[in-house]
Amino acid sequence: MSMSLPASGPAVVAHGKGDLRIEEIPLAAPATDEAIVEIAYGGICGSDLHYWLHGAAGESILKEPMVLGHEIVGVVVQPASDGTGPALGTPIAVHPASPAPGDVRYPEDRPNLSPGCTYLGSAARYPHTDGAFRRYANLPSRMLRPLPANLDLRTAALVEPASVAWHAVSRAGDVKGKTALVIGSGPIGALVIAALKRAGAARIVAVDMHDKPLEIARAVGADEALKGDDAMAIAGVDADVVVESSGSHFGLASAFKGATRGGKVVMVGLLPSGPQPVLISLAITRELELLGSFRFNDEIDEVITALADGSLYVDPVVTHEFGLAQGVEAFEVAKNSAQSGKVLLNFRQ
CATH class of the missing domain: 3.40.50.720 (NAD(P)-binding Rossmann-like Domain)
Incomplete structure (x- = not known):
């Protein structure tokens, strides 16, 4: 199943220290195991701020322009062609990690510690792993977690953090x-x-x-x-x-x-x-x-359940929301921890 999508769309791209741009980038054809997701919200993380402010997050140094963003939710607008993952129209949260075993020892039940693990919006490896602060994103179906009908996308934007x-x-x-x-x-x-x-x-x-x-x-x-x-x-x-x-x-x-x-x-x-x-x-x-404590594993499924049933109360954490066109302003607000909590980008505005 396919739909008519634009050939390109706006995205939040870090080019280097102090150089953040909202620019048009092409939407590539998805791989067979990738769904096309219409992004609804994205939360600005500390690592996103570091790539903008310092051109690096820890030892992950920007070597080329990179789309930021790993705290994302949206709706599947084209399911993966190999039949895996959520169906058309499914609202989803995203588990942004791609564990890669490699030859370094780590506990098998803790894939967050796998030595070759990549993460959306990370410059830890080269070529970098683009994030999904964009209108439409191709995402592996294994990353997608369907959301319960009673969990709105704005609240679900906090699933990853x-x-x-x-x-x-x-x-x-x-x-x-x-x-x-x-x-x-x-x-x-x-x-x-x-x-x-x-x-x-x-x-x-x-x-x-x-x-x-x-x-x-x-x-x-x-x-x-x-x-x-x-x-x-x-x-x-x-x-x-x-x-x-x-x-x-x-x-x-x-x-x-x-x-x-x-x-x-x-x-x-x-x-x-x-x-x-x-x-x-x-x-x-x-x-x-x-x-x-580093990232997370399958806890994401418990978090989605707890947000949906109201037992995990997080509403006050979100303090600001900006449209994608105001992305640079959103980052300016997010860097001021004295005035803001979680700052969201609304990709539908």
């Missing part, structure tokens, strides 16, 4: 009845709080340097909110579980200080590459369990 948060909380094990501390209350931190709330944490304390993120944190379930420079209050939390989502060594130090003896610290905020100063002596003497 909520899955990152859900995975981070799951790394801590059972949090029911426990005290949880979240360092950094940007979009991922706020979604971690929502996931902790759903998982039954008894007390959730949010930390951030700015008022707006703390306001959002309270709205999604934080019981208390602390400023990031209030070292005494953070140390007094005595948390069973700490989730570090600020991505700074200052945040990691706060995480260690705020953790109870024998507690767990989940590190989901990606610190800059290279050596980092760390209060490691405190982790040793308190026998803290340090747990890395």
